[in-house]
Amino acid sequence: xxxxxxxxxxxxxxxxxxxxxxxxxxxxxxxxxxxxxxxxxxxxxxxxxxxxxxxxxxxxxxxxxxxxxxxxxxxxxxxxxxxxxxxxxxxxxxxxxxxxxxxxxxxxxxxxxxxxxxxxxxxxxxxxxxxxxxxxxxxxxxxxxxxxxxxxxxxxxxxxxxxxxx
Numbered sequence: 321x322x323x324x325x326x327x328x329x330x331x332x333x334x335x336x337x338x339x340x341x342x343x344x345x346x347x348x349x350x351x352x353x354x355x356x357x358x359x360x361x362x363x364x365x366x367x368x369x370x371x372x373x374x375x376x377x378x379x380x381x382x383x384x385x386x387x388x389x390x391x392x393x394x395x396x397x398x399x400x401x402x403x404x405x406x407x408x409x410x411x412x413x414x415x416x417x418x419x420x421x422x423x424x425x426x427x428x429x430x431x432x433x434x435x436x437x438x439x440x441x442x443x444x445x446x447x448x449x450x451x452x453x454x455x456x457x458x459x460x461x462x463x464x465x466x467x468x469x470x471x472x473x474x475x476x477x478x479x480x481x482x483x484x485x486x
Contacts, residue, residue, distance in 0.1 A: 380433075380448075380459075383410045384467050384481035391470075391477040409481065417450060429453055438472055447472075 386407035390397040400407065408420040411431070418428040429452035435444040438458050446459040448469070460478060461468040467481040 379462050379464055380411045380467070381413050383408055383484045385484050386479055386481055388480040389477055390480075391475070393475045408484070417448070427453060429455075433459075439474060440470065440472075 385402065386400050386409075387402075388397060388399050406420075406422050410418045410420070412418070415431055416428060417431045419426045429450040431448050431450050433446050433448055436447045438445040438447075440458065440460060446462075448457045448459060450456065456472070457469040458472050459467070460470040465483045467483070468478055469481070470476060470478040
């Protein structure tokens with residue numbers, strides 16, 4: 321068994337690796353244990369960082385169904401009747417997006433996500449860039465079951481989707 325601290329000779333510190341745990345008595349820290357504690361603290365501190373840049377992508381994967389379109393010059397809101405107009409977007413883990421209308425493929429494109437300045441916030445937001453058609457969308461809101469994509473223009477539209485669970 322290892323001792324973290326052992327009494328140091330005498331009653332006064334003799335090097336930089338001594339600590340006082342009680343009045344007038346000093347203990348020497350075992351250097352091997354000190355290194356292990358330091359290493360564990362270092363790993364713990366770096367293991368508890370904020371979410372990575374991949375978090376938006378991970379939440380984005382799946383099939384999303386369009387529910388509401390709002391915005392434009394007049395600020396109109398249109399609720400989609402999914403029995404007539406079923407718009408789907410599928411973001412796949414190979415970073416390919418596919419847009420479908422009533423089960424017909426409209427277009428597909430590789431995509432990537434990059435932070436950029438937006439008209440919606442002082443902070444940079446995540447943008448989805450579609451490489452095959454020079455399109456992009458601002459990720460306005462993203463949770464595990466709700467996605468809001470917006471045009472980055474003052475008279476642009478916002479499209480609200482819900483995730484389809486299979």
